[in-house]
Amino acid sequence: MGLNLQRVNCHMTHALSTQRKSTLPQPEDTWESIAARELPELDLTEATSALQSWNLHVFMRPAAPEGSPRAGNPILPSDVIFLEAPTGPTRGIFGATNE
């Protein structure tokens, strides 16, 4: 066969638009540990306060009760933690309902 097939690697690049920056917690993470890791350029107290204000969905949640391995910590391992302020309105009428 005279046909010479050349293997071609096709890498389609599809850039994602910029969205609000977030991270997923590591085990045992607290506000302070996330602040120290993700916002090192800020003073720890300032960074912690900023994180809490950007993550009211976590900050307003009751902390784990005494006796829990996470006592006093409202952050769940599955939470999304935002690393910057929101850019617009984000809440709908369904609040914190279950599905």
Add this chain to the structure above:
Amino acid sequence: MDIIIKNGLIVDGSGLPAYSADLGIEDGKIVSIGKVGGDAKEIIDASNKVVSPGFIDPHTHFDAQLLWDGQARPALAHGVTTIVPGNCSLSLAPLKAEHRMKLVGMFNQIEEMPIKAFKEGVEWDWETFDEFLVRIKKGLAINVAPLVGHSVLRLWVMGDESMHRTANPQEIAAMQDLLKQCLAAGAVGLSTSFVDMDETLQPVPSRYADAAELDALASVLGEFNRVLQIVHEFYDIDLTIARIDQLAELSLKHKITTTFSPLFVNADDSELPKRVMARVDEQFARGARVWPQVQTRPVDISFCFEVPSLLFIRLPSWYQVMRFGSHDDIVSAFSDPERRAALAAEAQGMGDLWESLVLRQVNTDDNQALVGKTLKEIATLRGTSAVDVMIDLSLEEDLQAHFLSANMGHIDDDVIGPLLAHPRVHIGASDGGAHILSFATYGDTGYLFSHFVNECHALSLESAVKKITSDTALIWGMPDRGLLREGYVADVTVFDPNTIARGEEYYTQDVPGDGSRYVRDALGIDTVIVGGSVAYTGGGYTDAANGEIIPGAVGDP
């Protein structure tokens, strides 16, 4: 031939134009489409009717109902031939005996399913997923593609610790092994939740899983080519987009299909569907599979104070007394002037919601004349406030006054119509079998045709059928289903395209333990065939029991 459906309008599920033909069925399979002659044990005249693949409902909680009702009534009557239970991190297996009541509590809290129904309607004779499937296959008239719940995997492996902490590497490995057993037995995938709370108002076990755990479980799904379903923070745009990105990474890394539900359209959050779909489109362009599920019906919520309602979850004092109080506790709270005043004050936080509530059902003769009126109208008649009317009527009816909050959201047809037609939207999120005392989760498929095809013209008949048949079968990996093709399984729905609809919502007592629920009857459905046998005709249900587990155990033909 077992069945010949004559003279129907074939809408084959592919989205291609409808055409006139007969359809022949033998040994559970479609054997011919065209001019089908000869004899058959049963001839169905489908003149002026559509013949389509059976509808598939990908988001249900029929897990418990299947234990006492293998037809998943009334889903089957609405033309649904396949259901996906086990969503939102909750399935009834695998489940150790000591965790049964814990799971019942979660089902009660999250899906609003009565505890008494579990106690009186369920014979607990399984622990493993395999044993559960054997159990529900007895008398099964509808196909079931069951998800495994992440919360129950954690409960099995970690016990009570699953509700407090992340898993260690050994526990994650044990969950992977357990998931493999479930998938090998026939599970269609894994479900997880990022929002739900248990009966003590603490996060469900799946919410204590870190990203590494979910990644490990997704790797198992990749081995089996199965699906990951999540319920996400659907009330928030940024959180929803973050979850889409998380799912996209799992999809690309493990080459799996993922789906999230629900995607709602709300008047005060008009940017949400636009931004969410833009992100979905971007992730699909990268090769990820992240399917949003959109329901067809508007959000209506009914309630009486006999059972807790999610409508009150943002009013802590109300929810506390409804969730944890007995009948007498609630009556006492409503009767005590001080507590009543405090409740009324807290209710102001929901604005004028109360005035628009409709009294939908009472037991006493004295109040029958008020049924159908809004609380505002009744308040005017009685010279009091809407909240006071709600409390007074509840006391007068011994907590059996039922109220309806209609059209709370998901009502903008100009947005929802195009969304349902979007090629990367998965029609689902019915919640069939759940929230049975808040709203009827049946008839969403009928509403798709009556409202979005016939009234709004948002989709063609062929597109609507494709959306709830072959699209769903392909997304979920259901082989030989979702299309009318020779050799495919004969799951078939025959309906009148002009009259198909959901009936009026009504309250009926057909749940074990003298329980009740809201349901809707099907309109315009002529015949429903599952696995080659007629399971429902306009006259009612038959005793056919050809339902299968999909995709079935690994190695099954």
